[in-house]
Amino acid sequence: MYEFTYSKASSVDDAVDQFGAAEDGKYMSGGMTLLPTLKQRLARPSDVIDLAQVPDMAGIEVSGGTVSIKAMTRHAVVAASEDVRGAIPALAKLAGGIGDPMVRNRGTIGGSIANNDPAADYPSSVVGLGATIQTNKREIAPDDFFLDLFETALEEGEIITKITYPVPDRAGYMKFPNPASRYCIVGVMVSQKGSDVRVGVTGAGACAFRVPEMEDALASSFTPDAVADIKIPDGDLNSDIHASSEYRAHLVTVMAKRAVAEAIA
Amino acid sequence: MSVKFSFTINGKSVEGESEDRTLLVQYIREHLGLTGTHVGCDTTQCGCCTVHINGIPMKSCTMLAVQADGCEVTTIEGLAQDGELHPMQAAFRENHALQCGFCTPGMVMSAIGIVDRHKGEKLDEKTVRHELEGNICRCTGYHNIVKAILAASEVMNEAQ
């Protein structure tokens, strides 16, 4: 690791001030992405500003048909939460499938969404469940947040404080994990809330995206068969040593089918 | 640059100072001389460095020393009480759950986490194998490790 100056933020405003004063600041939540990146010397921030001590940054609230998860909430806490399991079991399952137990004991939802790794799990839930991202400045709509590879709508120094999920009538999540890292080769979150159907895909493209053709088919018949013959074009999909773009396109259909089957089970 | 912090490790309090970028595992091994906690990778995948922070297993290679400020840290050296092995350590010995032993400290610390997460439940092999995802062993093929954890979980649940 290159040298940096570490500091603890005492509040969101304090974090923003420290970020503004730093030459090249980086926030840290769980550090489960940031520290491996620094260890590989892939980044060289002047300052690392720790959000872990900010009061009221973690916790889960269920009310009025929504589940709100504060940014510093660890994956293990979401996975084990009776509230989340009761309201959106697919979301608890998603959190419980991230990495391994030790990664889940430190990694946070805010860090995962801010980081926007193309193979991360949580982005599919934002798009596939229609979650609103609350920051220190504004609310960002689910379809406006993920822009491109590791690129989000967050501005310099903007901090995610909370993610609010509408509770769907039903939802399912399926991922095909990379056998070594457990990141998604492809992950699909499907949900239905009244006549509103969402299909959120992660792992396949530069960032999470929806599949309108599958959503239309599911709106008329919410069954695995409805999506079984829908293939997405592989032209823009990721291709690497783990899976070709054609294979990823194929997996999107298979995972969508299984996610629907889970949602209606 | 340097930072100051304090935490307890295996029940003893430490007033520490290190470079800002010093990893917890480096501090434990090189400054405190507790070399039972190992480093087996640089990608946060092998689990050899697992310690307990406030009773919860975490990878000490992916935490800064200063992030343990105010916490209770337990390493493999802190498990045995009055010369008596922890039931998980005893089960590893009993079931021949190690060969070279490099992964063992991390395995034991993670394994205790598995039993803790399923307090009072009867653990099954599938759960244990699944929850060992964050620990890599190059020698044993995991079979006896799983056996040891299942055996220890019975002893630990009885003791509660």
Ligand SMILES: Cc1cc2nc3c(=O)[nH]c(=O)nc-3n(C[C@H](O)[C@H](O)[C@H](O)COP(=O)(O)OP(=O)(O)OC[C@H]3O[C@@H](n4cnc5c(N)ncnc54)[C@H](O)[C@@H]3O)c2cc1C
């Ligand atoms: C071995 C291993 C396996 C993993 N497997 C998976 C997996 O299967 N699926 C998966 O989805 N992920 C996986 N991860 C990643 C893990 O989920 C991370 O915890 C997560 O991606 C980042 O969360 P964090 O809290 O650790 O963020 P950090 O590492 O602290 O931060 C990540 C980035 O987000 C920024 N940031 C953090 N918090 C905020 C905030 N509140 N507002 C704005 N910006 C912020 C930071 O500045 C940094 O750029 C894995 C990680 C490891 C090490």
Ligand code: FES
């Ligand atoms: S040394 Fe920490 S996970 Fe490998």
Ligand code: FES
């Ligand atoms: S006993 Fe040798 S690595 Fe596990």
